[in-house]
Amino acid sequence: MELRDLRIGYVPQKNSFDHPGDYRRFCYYADKRNIKFEIADPSEIYDVVFLTQSADLSIWSEYQRGNCKIIYDFIDSYLKVPKWNLKGLFRGSAKYIAGQSRYLRLNHWEALEAMCQRADAVVCSTSEQKTDIQSYCQNVHIILDCHFKLMRAAKTDYSVGDTFNFVWEGLPGNLKLTFGIREVLQSLSAKYNIALHVVTDLQYGKYMGKFCVKNTLPLAKKLFDNSYLHEWKEETLADTVCQFDMAIIPIPLNKPLWFDSSLAIGKPENKLLLLWRMGMPTVVSTTAAHKRAMDDCGLAMTCRTSNEWFDTLEKYMNDESARREAGQKGKAFADKNYSEEIILSQWDKLFASVFQP
Template sequence: MSLKGLRIGYVPYDETLKRPGDRRRFCYYAARRGIKFEFAKPSETYDLVYVTHAADLTVWSNYHKGNAKIVYDFIDSYLAVPRFDKKGIFRGLAKYISGQYKYLQLNHWKTIQSMCQRADAVACTTLEQKQDILPFCPNVHLVLDIKSMYNQVKKDYSAGEVFNLVWEGLPHSINSFHEIRPVLSYLKKKHKIALHMVTALEYGQFMGKYWKRNTTDFVHELFDFDNIYLYQWHEQLCSHIISACDLALVPLLSTDIFDWNKPEDKLLIFWLMGLPTVVSANPSHSRAMKGAGLSMACQNQENWIETLEHYIRNEEIREEAGQKGRAYALKYNSDERILKQWDKFFSSVVS
C-alpha cells in the first residue's frame, strides 16, 4: 500500500495544523511516511479525502467527485449521546450559525451517521466508539494519538513537603474535575498538596472559538483551595513540567456519556513519562489498568480518596506504578505501533 502519488485532500481542525487532532494524528503520519497532501476543497477532485470531525460534515458526507475514497477520523463519542440530549439538539444549529456547516441540519446525530455511511473507512479511539459506528460503516479501525512529543521520563519518585499533582488537557476538559472536587477538598485538609494544570490559558466557551474566557477565572471558581498553578501548553516544555510532579490525575464525569467514553490517551501520555496516574474507572482506563497490572482506576469518591492517600504516602509504590505504566505504554502505544495502525487503516481503502 502506498499513498504516494495520490492526490490527497485533508480537512484540518485548524489550517495552522497546530491543534492536537492535526499534530497527533494524520499530519504526523504523513510526515513520517513522506506523504504529501493539500487542504481539501469540495470543488476539487481527489483520490482520497481525509475528513476530521472539525470538517463541514453536511458537505463532505455528500462528496462524490470522481472515484474519491473518503476516510473519516471520528475520535469522540457523539453517537453514544442520546439523540434528544439538550446540547445535541442545538449542536447542528450552532454549527450552522457559526459557519462551520454550510447547510442547516438540526439532527446532528443524523449528520454524523451520514458521514459514517459515506466514509470508506472510519478511525476511532475506543472499542465503545467502534461498536456505535459499525452499524453505519463496516470498516472501522482503532487508532490512538501519537505521543512522542512527551519525551521527558520521570526518574526521581521522592516527594517534597508539598505533594504535587498534575493534569494536562484542553480548558473545557477541566470541567471533569467536578467529579473529584470534594476529594481534593478533603485531601487538602490532611496533606499539603498542589495541583499543576498544563493547558491553554484562554479558551472559547462557545464552539471553542467564541466568548473568550481566561482559564484562571474558571479554575478559581471551580476549586476551593489556592495551591493551583496553570501553565500554557508548550510542546517543548510540557513534559518537563509534568514529569517534575509526583502523581497525575485523569478524572472523568460519570454522569456525562461523552466524557465517560473518552479513550485512554491521556493516561498513556502520563505513563510514557513514567508518572503514576490515578484515573476514573471508565471502560478504556479500566482495560489499560488491567493490562498494566495496576489498580488505580477509581469508581467513586471514597475510592479516589483511598487510592490517592495510598500513593501520597508511599514513594516505593509510586515508582512501581510509574514503571509498570511506562512499560505498558511503550509496548502497546509506541510510535511504530500506531504508524502501523495507520498503515492498516489506509490499506483498507487504497490497494
C-alpha cells in the same frame, strides 16, 4: 498503490495544523511516511480525502466526485450523546450559524451517521465506538494518538517534598471534569499539604471552543484554592508534568446535572498513555477504556466513587515505592504496546483497506 503518488485532500481541525487532532494523528503519519497532501476543496477531485471532526458534514457526506475514497477520523463518542442532551440538540444549528456547516443539518446525530455511511473507512478510538459505528460502516479502525514529539523527558525521581503536588493536563474546556473530586481534594487538604497544578491553555473559548474567551485560572481556582496554572507548550510539557508527584484524570461517571459527561466517559486512554510515557503514576476514573488499560498494565488505579478516590490518592501519596512502580510499569507498557512502529503500521493498514477490492 503508493500513497505518495495520490492526490490527497485533508480537512484539518485547524488550518495551522497546531491542533492535537492534526499533529497527533494524520499529519504525524503523513510526515513520517513522506506523504504529501493539500487542504481539501470540495469542488476538486481527489484520490483520497481525509476528514477530521471539523469537516463540514453537510458537504462531505454528499461528496461523490470521481472515485474518491473518504476516510473519516471520528474519534469522539458523539453517537453516545443522549438524544435529550441540549448541546446535542442544538449542535447542528450551532455549526450552521457559526459557519462550520454550509447547509443546515438540524439533527447532528443523523449528519454523523450519514458521514459514516459515505466513508470508505472510519477511524475511532475505542472498541465501544467501533461497535456503534459498524452499524453505518463496516471498515472501522481503532487508532490512538501519536505523542512521540512530546516525549522530551520522563520522570525518574519519585520522592516528594513538603507539599504533595497533583497535576492535571488537558484542554481548558475539560477542566470542569475534575469538579467531581473537588470535595476529595478538600478532604485531603485537611490532612496534608497538597497543591493541584493545571497544565493547559491560559485562555479558552467558552462556546464552540472560540466564542466568549475566558481566562483559565479562575476556573482552576474554583476547583481547588491551592491551584496553579502552567501554560501548555509542546516543548516544555514533559518537563513541566514530570516535576510533579502524581497525575489525575477524573471524569464524572454518574452524569451529573451540571454537566453531561457522555463524551468524556467514552474517551479512549490517550491521556493516560501520554502520562504513562512520561513515567507519571496516574489515578483515573473507571471508564471502560481506562479499566482496560489498567488491567492490561497490571495496575489497580481506577476509581468509581469519592471514597475510592480519597483512599487511592492517599495510598499513593504515602508510598514512594508504589508511585515508582506505577510510573515505571505504565511507561514500559505504553512504550511496548503503543510504540511509534505499531501506530504507524495501523495507519498503513487503514489506507490499504480503502483500496482493497
